[in-house]
Amino acid sequence: MSVTAAQGFTAAGIAAGIKENGNPDLALVVNNGPRLAAAGVFTSNRVKAAPVLWSEQVLKGGQVSAVILNSGGANACTGPKGFQDTHATAEKVADTLGLNAAEVAVASTGLIGLLLPMDKLLPGVETAVGQLSEHGGEKAAIAIKTTDSVHKTAVVTKSDWTVGGMAKGAGMLAPGLATMLVVLTTDADVESDVLDRALRAATRTTFDRVDSDGCMSTNDTVLLLASGASQVTPEYGEFAEAVRAVCDDLGQQLIRDAEGASKDIKVEVVNAASEDEAVEVGRSIARNNLLKCAIHGEDPNWGRVLSAIGTTKAAFEPDQLNVAINGVWVCKNGGVGEDRDKVDMRYREVHIVADLAAGSETATIWTNDLTADYVHENSAYSS
Amino acid sequence: MSVTAAQGFTAAGIAAGIKENGNPDLALVVNNGPRLAAAGVFTSNRVKAAPVLWSEQVLKGGQVSAVILNSGGANACTGPKGFQDTHATAEKVADTLGLNAAEVAVASTGLIGLLLPMDKLLPGVETAVGQLSEHGGEKAAIAIKTTDSVHKTAVVTKSDWTVGGMAKGAGMLAPGLATMLVVLTTDADVESDVLDRALRAATRTTFDRVDSDGCMSTNDTVLLLASGASQVTPEYGEFAEAVRAVCDDLGQQLIRDAEGASKDIKVEVVNAASEDEAVEVGRSIARNNLLKCAIHGEDPNWGRVLSAIGTTKAAFEPDQLNVAINGVWVCKNGGVGEDRDKVDMRYREVHIVADLAAGSETATIWTNDLTADYVHENSAYSS
Known part of the structure; x- marks a missing residue:
């Protein structure tokens, strides 16, 4: 499972002391090759955390030999010092493992606006390196949790190659990705431009359509690393579908673990004039607080669906709209x-179909209900 | 106070039996002239209730002799029968008062998707006509309440003319107006095109910037009626300011009475490149559920403000943003x-200033915190 399901990868997850409660907070994933191909997708929020700014540069080279991830602090809105800390973290990983820091990606999650405790993080890197293992995927997945109640992993195994991965995310889940850190690994022998194409296609219809609370994070990072260790180069369609399936699985796990949620809501927009309009309408429905409260109360309140549709610019006639719950x-x-x-x-699963009767395109957005527990959790947690 | 503060108007508020609990649910406002000038602003939701479709037509004539308003049912998403019911209501008012139905505006609020009990509403019109009084403004304001905990009225009195009004609205409060029914009256002698100009200018910076929960209603209606009874035609700027002041007062009352809210949040965006961008940023902040939860928890979580700003297209540099709470x-x-x-x-009032350091324009959006009470109220109320 997780990031060590594919051959060629080792991982570790340890408690470095970044989190005050002593829980695991530092994960390391290493690609042992022979190939070091990689692709990445990052938050579209214009306020980007230091590790996002760093990793975007790393990914331009198309090679990643290691990913270091911490929970317990987002290193966002931390100015030049925050960026220096990210840089120093990558250098520490590179020095310890004998790698090039320009090929070490960094990801962080947790509180915004606080500097990371580097006096704990840097020694933690050495500890993590010492615990690297081809069975370390599970521990890595545990170490990136914040408010997640469970750690999230997924794997698709083909006859001679594998795609696996881990994810964290439970709040600030909205498109342009949900607040998530995701590392996917594969032992397929695939070049970085193919990885990039497959990853973008996959996230577009999976993570980008997870919209738990409409809030977009500063730290979203999804990485796909290929070791080539299987020495098999799959046909593109099959590979892309495997990547999509892993992303879809992880995305569903994010929705099921969303902060305080009691319902998982599948909003399916059908017969739209275009896919973009289907997405626009789906998001408008998924973000309607009144509807989310109604679903929480198990009230099939279609009037709130219609009033949400009515705020969009999508093609439709009000007297031709149909809604199924x-x-x-x-x-x-x-x-x-x-x-x-x-x-x-x-039941926990709720399925809303909005029929725009304006075309033949469709899109599905995943969201949650709005609950008192969500309010409680997010009025107490400073992130 | 209310709609009968200005000369030339009578009003009534009665219990017609539309609400099952027997509370007042039918209000009538009559302009006794000599002038019957009027202007109106309606929801920008494309799913419009039958009374909105009707009243939009009425207002095109620039003359309104009476407004009939009911709570207890929105008459939205009710198809041709719903429109016929609105028409019949206007006809009943016109017949009973000897008016032209094409000059009778209709407004409704309450549940979406249910037909109104016309067997109760039409006799109620006769009762309301029988109780018309120049002191009836308060009762009218009470009869349009839905989840409002208090009725809302405001008045601005000048030396020889007056603008007054009433409003209802407590949830589904978002722009393109908040969910509100508002009737403003004045005895100033003003033509309908001047009323229209003053009303649009006023709502643009008041009701349109009330954004309690991001949800836009199907029924929003704001009407301004002028009787000319004072025989005074004020200078435009003075008149427009009086209309704005009444709208501002009523808008603040809506925010203070928002469903389940414990905080009233003033989001002031300064140094934006344009007013539109200031509004875009203000709305993004005001609609951020995580921030609204943080404010509820009295947590000055500026990271959530920055992440909300970062989702907009407004001009700014991330490292030049400033936020005051x-x-x-x-x-x-x-x-x-x-x-x-x-x-x-x-305290209940919270003031957030977001400085974009990108220009000199400003805008203020009013919102509320997100609370467990909001969830409870809206998971039980089917509207």
Whole structure:
């Protein structure tokens, strides 16, 4: 499982003392080759954390030999000193492992606006290097948790190659990615430009459509590393689908673990004039706080779906809109449809279909309900 | 106070039985002239309730002799029958008062997707007509309440003319107006095109910048009626300022009564390159659920302000952003500023200043915190 499912990778996860509670907080993933190809996707937030600025530069070279990730501090909005700390972390990893720092990616998650305790982090790098193992993927996945209640890993195994990965993220989950750190690894023998193409295609319809609370992070990082250790170069379509499947699996795990949520809501927009419009409408529905409260209360409140659709610029006629909740078409032609009492909302999974009757395109956005627990968790946690 | 503060208006508020709990639910405002000038602003939601579609047509004539408003049902997403019901309501008012139905505006608020009980509403119109009074403004304001905890009225009195009004709204408060029904009246002798200009100027910087929960209603209606009874035609600037002041007062009352809120948050964006960008940034901050939770927890979490700014297209450099919370510049130059422990957040009013350092334009958005009470109220109320 995790980042060590594919051949050619070792990993470690340790407690460096960055988190005051002593939980694991430092993860290291090393690509032992023979290939060091890599691709990355980062937050589209214009306020980017220091490690994002650093890793974006690293990924331009298309080679990553190691990724060092810490929880317990985002190193965002920390100015030049924060960037120097990221740089020093990469240098420390490179020195200890005999690598080139320009090929060491860095990722951080946690509080915004605080400098990392480098006196703990740098010695932690040495400890992590000492514990690198081809069975270390699970520990690495645990070390990147923040408010996550569980660690998240996924793997797709083909006959002679594998794609695996780990993710963290539980809040500030919105597109342009959700707040997440994700490292994917594969032993397929694939060049960085192919990795890049497959990763962008995968994130576009998975992580980018996870929209738990509409809040976009400063630190989102998704990396895909290829070791080539299987000596197999898969056909592109098959490889891309494996990457997509791992991303989809991890994305679903993020939704299921979203802070305080009691419902996982699949918002499927159908018969849109374009995919972009389907996404726009899906996001508008997924971000409607009143609807999210109604779903929490197991109220199939289609009026709030329509009022959310009505705020978009997508092509539709109000009197042709249809909405189904858990299979019951409670709104037909913009008005009352089937009996809303038929809607069974007792289960965690809720499926909303919004039919725009304006074309043939579709998109699905994943979100959660809005709960008192979300409020409690986020009024106490300073991030 | 309210809609009968100005000369030339009578009003009534009664319980017609639309609300099952027997509370007042039908309000009537009549302009007795001599002038019948009017202007209106309506929701920009593309899913518009039947009364909005009707009243938009009425307002095109620039004359309104009466406004009939009901709570207890939005008459939205109710198809052709819903529109017929709105039409029948206007006809009933016109018949009973000897008016032209094409000059009777209709407004509704409450549940979406349910037809109004016309067997109760139409007799209610007769009752309301029988109770019309120049002291009826207060009762009218009470009859339009839904989840409002208090009724809202405001008045500006000049030496020889007056602008007064009433408002309802407590949730689904977002721009393109907040979910609100507002009727303003004046005895100034002003033509409809001047009313329209003054009303649009006023709502643009008041109701349109109230953004309690980011949710835009299907029923928003703001009407301004002029009777001319004072026989005074004020200078435009003075009149427009009076209209703005009444709108501002009512808008503040909406924020203070927002569902479940414990904090009223003034988000002031300064030094933006344009007013539009200031508004865009202000809305992004005001709609950030994580920040709204932090404010609820009295946590001066400026990192969440920066991450919200970062999602916009406004001109700024991340390392030049400054943020003050309740007067303390907790973020300077995109990083840590003054000690956040200096921020006093014990009071209901919270003032966030976001300095984009990109120009000289400014805008203020008003919002609320996100609370467990908001979740509870809106997971139980089907609207």
